[in-house]
Amino acid sequence: MIITPHMADLWLTHCNPEHNRVLSDTVYERYARAMARGEWRTTHQGIAFDTTGKLLDGQHRLKAIKLSNVSVEMLVIPNCLVETFDVLDAGHRRQAAQLLKIPHRVIVAAAARIIGQLYKMWDPVTLFDGFYDTKATTSDILRAVAAWPELVNLAPLAAASYRAAGINQPTHLVVLAQAARTEYADRIEDWANGLISGANMDQKDPRLVLRNRFFRDRVLLGTSAGRKSSYNLIAKSWNSWAQGKLLGTLKSLDGEGVIPVIGTEKFRPLQPEDVSRIDGI
Template identity: 30%
Template structure:
């Protein structure tokens, strides 16, 4: 097959090709009629490719009859960025107008992929996996720079199946105390239980039921803070909820009272102890 991708036949041609960075660069020169590049997508794809997690799923690089690249610019640019060879399905000889119908469907999410695997509470599980992954990348504001790919989330779950338990705790806590996002509660449970499982069991049980907490107790202060935010209709981002939980956790671990919890927008995320 000619790497210029200009077939002689009048019907589409299908090939499976090992795309090198050099070949991807050449094909990108034929990218003259396409939507704007999304840099985040390139970075995400390149991480999977470099880690050997990029799977051939039947999605093709597509070229028009005149050789114009119609679909696949992000995947090709990711090959260049990752600097690795990737096997890809390539379809050429398509009418130019078919580009209008490409990528018209809703993109399958991490939650969709987990649901197809039979995972319970797949939406919460996907959200927790993303936040745990971001936290460990140093992005404690959850998604300010980039988000993990489906492959990265799957790898994290395989490495740490105990995240399933954190999701169960988050769902159960939400049934009795509905003022914190389940994604944040699950993320916090996983991170804090890795510090001290016993303390985490007690902490999240009391977060859920509020039982026998005296005035000034950090968990009671945490509960009161998030209930007050909800009553006042304040919009609280996930990272701030996470900061509230960590501040309460640290106070419990240090055996001190906590009269109030605050997290200014420009304040760094407190580190759990």
């Protein structure tokens, strides 16, 4: 059908659910330029609504129609099952981070891929270094975030530590989220303050040792390629700090596996019945 700018505006205003992903300016502006130049072509990718009349797919295309002020012919499909939302892969792939309407959503989603795998919230799909699930589904990631609200609450500390010292954000966030459920949770604030300031600390203070290690190897440890190593270094430093111990050297060793966060030995992996009770975000 022909979708006019006015029609696109009405659908975006009244039919677009709040939980839809965050719009990408780059994407809809690119679409709008193509429409304004008359280069947009009708394909199988169009607009989809669920059985309640809510928009499932196509908000970027509708935004582009509104922006370009050009009427465009598109396929419009009503009465789609709501369950199809998580597996849609339209012109601009729907990512979990785009569905989280929270600050620091990118690092929260990345951390959820790690913590969900650590606690066996889903079957392994594609692991990086036996540690990070590179292809966890959108639903899996959203469930992990719902199960671990500490990821959202502590993300600002992970972001501030990265800005101050280059500490890898997702892996740091996973360590902090686990620590928040242990008897050492009250030490998190001082831990973060030391990482951020780097001032007035003993040379063997675990926070200063960790800062220095990331400053030295920031290029590797601050990237996804050094994700498991960075996690183990952070966990070792946190474990020493939580117990009030000094730390002489800090190394990540081949074959050492994933270092457990102190206090989490009391945790049990989430069971299927636990996950089924968690509402998605």
